[in-house]
Amino acid sequence: MMLNLVIDITYPVLTSLARMRTTINLDDEVLESVSRYAKSRSVSLGRAVSDLVRKGLETRRPTRLVNGLQVFDLPGDSPKVTCRKVCELESKPE
Numbered sequence: 001m002m003l004n005l006v007i008d009i010t011y012p013v014l015t016s017l018a019r020m021r022t023t024i025n026l027d028d029e030v031l032e033s034v035s036r037y038a039k040s041r042s043v044s045l046g047r048a049v050s051d052l053v054r055k056g057l058e059t060r061r062p063t064r065l066v067n068g069l070q071v072f073d074l075p076g077d078s079p080k081v082t083c084r085k086v087c088e089l090e091s092k093p094e
Contacts (some may be wrong), residue, residue: 018082 026034038048063070074081 022028034045034052035046037052038045041048043051061072063072079085
């Protein structure tokens with residue numbers, strides 16, 4: 001199930017504050033996680049969403065160029081990525 005969530009966002013515009021209202025759709029399990037995050041930090045749901053989105057956008061994912069392709073290294077304890085596994089995942093309906 002999907003929930004429409006209306007969040008008031010305040011952002012600086014020159015020297016005054018402007019308010020903007022927006023609606024985002026969150027899956028139920030995402031809303032539960034964000035709600036727990038907000039409660040544990042005593043912040044509003046809107047602040048929690050902003051914090052988590054910002055963290056996700058700012059997280060560096062180190063890549064390197066190999067034969068013209070951008071690749072990344074998985075942690076050593078990650079399961080192997082095999083052609084069979086890729087084909088299996090591609091054949092699953094979304």
